[in-house]
Amino acid sequence: MDLNQENIRAQMRKGLLEYCTLSILAKKEAYASSIIDELKAANMIVVEGTLYPLLIRLKNQGMLSYRWEESTQGPPRKYYEITPKGKMQLEEMKAAWNELVETIQTLTK
Amino acid sequence: MDLNQENIRAQMRKGLLEYCTLSILAKKEAYASSIIDELKAANMIVVEGTLYPLLIRLKNQGMLSYRWEESTQGPPRKYYEITPKGKMQLEEMKAAWNELVETIQTLTK
DNA sequence: TTTAATACCTTGCAATACAAAGTACTATTT
DNA sequence: AAATAGTACTTTGTATTGCAAGGTATTAAA
Numbered sequence: 718m719d720l721n722q723e724n725i726r727a728q729m730r731k732g733l734l735e736y737c738t739l740s741i742l743a744k745k746e747a748y749a750s751s752i753i754d755e756l757k758a759a760n761m762i763v764v765e766g767t768l769y770p771l772l773i774r775l776k777n778q779g780m781l782s783y784r785w786e787e788s789t790q791g792p793p794r795k796y797y798e799i800t801p802k803g804k805m806q807l808e809e810m811k812a813a814w815n816e817l818v819e820t821i822q823t824l825t826k
Numbered sequence: 827m828d829l830n831q832e833n834i835r836a837q838m839r840k841g842l843l844e845y846c847t848l849s850i851l852a853k854k855e856a857y858a859s860s861i862i863d864e865l866k867a868a869n870m871i872v873v874e875g876t877l878y879p880l881l882i883r884l885k886n887q888g889m890l891s892y893r894w895e896e897s898t899q900g901p902p903r904k905y906y907e908i909t910p911k912g913k914m915q916l917e918e919m920k921a922a923w924n925e926l927v928e929t930i931q932t933l934t935k
Numbered sequence: 936t937t938t939a940a941t942a943c944c945t946t947g948c949a950a951t952a953c954a955a956a957g958t959a960c961t962a963t964t965t
Numbered sequence: 966a967a968a969t970a971g972t973a974c975t976t977t978g979t980a981t982t983g984c985a986a987g988g989t990a991t992t993a994a995a
C-alpha cells in the first residue's frame with residue numbers, strides 16, 4: 718500500500734478502534750497482544766502502543782474487566798472480558814456504524 | 827439521539843469529513859455554507875467552524891480551487907471546485923472506504 | 936441607523952492514534 | 966551463571982482532527 722493510501726486509511730480508522738476492540742472481545746476474552754495481532758492483521762492499527770491506553774480507558778469506563786493469567790511461554794497475560802455495560806455500548810456502536818455507512822453511501826453517490 | 831450515541835457518532839465521523847466534502851464537490855461546485863448545510867443534514871458535522879479549516883487545507887494541498895462570486899442575497903460567496911488532483915484523491919478515498927467497510931464487517935461478525 | 940440574515944474565518948481545547956522508548960518476566964544459548 | 970532473545974505490558978511526547986465559541990464583513994429590511 719502506498720503512503721498516501723496509508724494516510725487515508727489512518728485517518729478513516731480514527732474512532733473505529735473502540736468498536737473493533739469491543740467486537741473482538743464480544744466473541745471471546747483475549748489478552749492485549751493477541752488483540753493487537755488481530756487488529757494489525759486487519760490493518761486497523763499500526764503500533765501496539767495505540768491499544769493499551771484504549772483498553773485502560775474501556776476498563777475505567779466499566780466496559781471491560783480483566784484478570785491476570787500465567788503463561789507457559791513468557792510473562793503473565795492480562796485477559797480482558799467484555800462486561801454487560803460493554804455489550805450495551807457495543808450495540809449502540811453497531812447502530813451508529815450502520816447509520817454512518819448509510820450516510821456515507823448517500824453522500825458519496 | 828441521546829448523548830452517548832452522539833459521542834459515538836462524533837468519534838466515528840472523524841477522518842471521514844474530507845471524503846464527504848470531496849464527494850460533495852465532485853458532484854458540483856459549491857460554496858462553504860451550502861456544503862455545511864448538506865453535511866449538517868447528514869449529521870456529519872455539528873458546527874460550521876469545523877469545515878472552513880478543512881476547505882483551506884484541501885485547497886492548500888491542491889485538491890480544490892475556488893473563485894469568488896457575488897450573491898444577490900448577502901455577502902460574496904467562495905465557490906469551491908474539485909481539481910484533477912482532488913478527483914484522484916477521491917478515488918483513493920473511495921477505495922480506502924470500501925476496504926474499511928469490509929474490514930469492519932469481518933471484525934464485527 | 937439599527938437590526939437581521941448571510942457568509943467567511945480564527946483561536947483555544949479535548950480526544951485519538953502514532954512514534955518511540957522503557958520495564959519486566961521467561962526460556963534459550965553460551 | 967550470565968547474556969541474549971522473545972513475549973507482554975506500559976508510558977511519554979507529538980500531530981491531527983473536530984468541537985466550542987467567538988469574531989469580521991457584506992447586504993437588505995425595519
